[in-house]
Amino acid sequence: MITGKNYIGNTLSANGSVTHHSINPKLNIPTDVPFYEATEEEVNEAINLAWEAFKEYRRIPGVRRAAFLNAIADEILALDQELIDAYTTESGLPEGRAIGERGRTVYQLRTFADLVSNDEWRENVIDEANPDREPLPKDDLRKTLKPLGPVVVFAASNFPLAFSTAGGDTASALAAGCPVIVKAHAMHSGTSELVASAIIKAAEKTGMPNGVFSNLMGRGRTVGTALVKHTNVKAVGFTGSISGGRALFNLASQREEPIPVFAEMGSINPVIITSKAINNRGEDIATTYASSITLGTGQFCTNPGLILTVESDKTNAFLNSLAEKTVAIEAQCMLGPNIKKSFVENSASIVEQKGVQVLGTIDGKLEANYAASHVVTVSGTEFLANPKLHQEVFGPFSLVVTCSDENQLLQIVNGLEGQLTGTIIAEEEEYSELYDLIDALENRVGRIIFNGVPTGVEVSPSMQHGGPYPASTDSRFTAVGTGSIKRWVRPVSYQSFPKELLPTYLK
Numbered sequence: 001m002i003t004g005k006n007y008i009g010n011t012l013s014a015n016g017s018v019t020h021h022s023i024n025p026k027l028n029i030p031t032d033v034p035f036y037e038a039t040e041e042e043v044n045e046a047i048n049l050a051w052e053a054f055k056e057y058r059r060i061p062g063v064r065r066a067a068f069l070n071a072i073a074d075e076i077l078a079l080d081q082e083l084i085d086a087y088t089t090e091s092g093l094p095e096g097r098a099i100g101e102r103g104r105t106v107y108q109l110r111t112f113a114d115l116v117s118n119d120e121w122r123e124n125v126i127d128e129a130n131p132d133r134e135p136l137p138k139d140d141l142r143k144t145l146k147p148l149g150p151v152v153v154f155a156a157s158n159f160p161l162a163f164s165t166a167g168g169d170t171a172s173a174l175a176a177g178c179p180v181i182v183k184a185h186a187m188h189s190g191t192s193e194l195v196a197s198a199i200i201k202a203a204e205k206t207g208m209p210n211g212v213f214s215n216l217m218g219r220g221r222t223v224g225t226a227l228v229k230h231t232n233v234k235a236v237g238f239t240g241s242i243s244g245g246r247a248l249f250n251l252a253s254q255r256e257e258p259i260p261v262f263a264e265m266g267s268i269n270p271v272i273i274t275s276k277a278i279n280n281r282g283e284d285i286a287t288t289y290a291s292s293i294t295l296g297t298g299q300f301c302t303n304p305g306l307i308l309t310v311e312s313d314k315t316n317a318f319l320n321s322l323a324e325k326t327v328a329i330e331a332q333c334m335l336g337p338n339i340k341k342s343f344v345e346n347s348a349s350i351v352e353q354k355g356v357q358v359l360g361t362i363d364g365k366l367e368a369n370y371a372a373s374h375v376v377t378v379s380g381t382e383f384l385a386n387p388k389l390h391q392e393v394f395g396p397f398s399l400v401v402t403c404s405d406e407n408q409l410l411q412i413v414n415g416l417e418g419q420l421t422g423t424i425i426a427e428e429e430e431y432s433e434l435y436d437l438i439d440a441l442e443n444r445v446g447r448i449i450f451n452g453v454p455t456g457v458e459v460s461p462s463m464q465h466g467g468p469y470p471a472s473t474d475s476r477f478t479a480v481g482t483g484s485i486k487r488w489v490r491p492v493s494y495q496s497f498p499k500e501l502l503p504t505y506l507k
């Protein structure tokens with residue numbers, strides 16, 4: 001049952017008087033339950049509990065943390081239809097997506113459980129002593145990875161389950177041995193509370209210390225700011241806007257003890273389609289990309305927001321077909337009124353730029369939070385001259401840039417801001433001409449896709465979800481896949497240690 005309260009460790013708490021409601025975007029009405037914003041005292045209590053819990057939790061063996069993560073997955077599944085209903089009500093996303101995202105969330109938790117069931121993930125290095133070394137003897141040195149401490153996770157608006165309360169950030173931090181305090185997203189506070197109740201049940205059933213997890217409500221910046229500034233918080237995970245991620249990054253670096261903020265933010269995910277590919281299979285590419293642009297109402301960080309082509313006989317026919325097919329897909333609901341407002345403003349501000357032509361958009365009046373998909377085009381010369389055209393429009397929107405030749409296309413790729421992904425659509429006979437493009441993309445993105453779509457981020461050890469700024473604040477790390485655990489640990493070396501005093505996995 002959704003109560004509207006915070007979880008301060010294992011206790012439900014609502015001491016404040018500031019409340020908010022999440023919104024049912026399909027009906028455009030607030031949901032019933034008021035959510036109580038955590039007070040300053042509640043924020044401090046959650047962090048202090050996490051700090052105390054850390055002393056015990058960091059020493060709990062991996063197999064027990066694995067049991068905790070698996071129990072969270074079980075408890076999430078046990079919430080059954082209540083969770084699916086809260087998700088669809090608060091996000092406007094369809095039930096199929098809710099079930100799929102729950103599956104991904106459960107899979108992530110179980111994957112991290114498997115990972116920490118043994119200590120291989122710690123990348124232990126054992127460098128034995130050599131007393132006979134000349135001119136100086138060599139000491140025994142052993143290195144391992146240790147958890148940072150309490151981690152604050154900001155739930156993402158566009159993935160109420162997989163990148164939120166028990167999403168990848170939380171699963172990886174708990175796996176690493178870090179307690180987690182979630183700042184629930186105001187747009188899906190009910191979903192967050194239900195998932196938090198599952199985590200708390202799992203923590204109690206598997207004997208985890210009180211404070212290993214807390215879930216705090218809030219809307220506006222007060223709760224998030226207080227969390228990031230607190231001395232006992234040691235790292236932050238964030239998915240959302242560039243302005244939000246950057247503000248939190250700045251706040252964290254201005255602390256007396258700066259801490260890492262792993263923020264995954266904006267991306268326009270350039271897609272390069274060669275003339276030969278358009279010539280040979282333009283219709284198929286248009287069909288595939290129409291569905292990628294509109295998938296999840298375009299509310300994916302990997303949405304293909306920028307398509308780069310070179311002028312050729314068939315380019316215009318391809319552009320028109322892409323626009324027709326995109327607009328033919330029925331308008332869908334966005335996550336909420338604020339996201340819809342930003343979509344309308346940001347798409348309008350691109351459309352009004354010099355040289356931009358609308359190839360297709362859904363005409364006529366739509367229901368309140370439904371989005372009119374847009375495919376627009378501009379020349380490579382205008383794109384190079386106008387940085388405004390490089391900005392993300394979060395939603396079903398794609399800007400197709402028609403370049404005068406391959407050199408201009410390469411110049412555009414080299415001048416892009418950091419991106420999560422880059423995609424190349426090309427023919428086999430062109431492979432030998434692609435090296436410069438691949439080189440340029442490698443320098444700008446975290447993941448390069450060949451003859452595919454950027455939407456769809458596999459949870460796998462080989463996944464890189466993160467890229468040069470502003471795609472993320474630290475391109476050396478991934479936010480998806482088992483590698484994401486590395487964000488919450490730091491290396492420690494033990495020199496000349498007696499075996500009895502070493503952690504078991506270093507003996």
Ligand code: NAP
Pocket residue numbers: 154155156157158183184185186218219220221222224225239240241242243244245247248264265266267300301302338339342343394
């Ligand atoms: P957001 O505005 O960045 O907010 C995300 C979370 O961070 C919320 O919990 C918010 O708290 C908190 N926050 C933001 N700025 C903060 C600050 N200065 N200090 C403290 N806390 C702060 O993102 P959103 O609400 O999810 O969506 C807004 C826009 O972000 C979208 O329209 C879209 O453009 C972009 N977005 C991008 C991606 C992506 O993957 N690229 C994903 C989601 C959203 P409060 O709600 O309490 O203020």
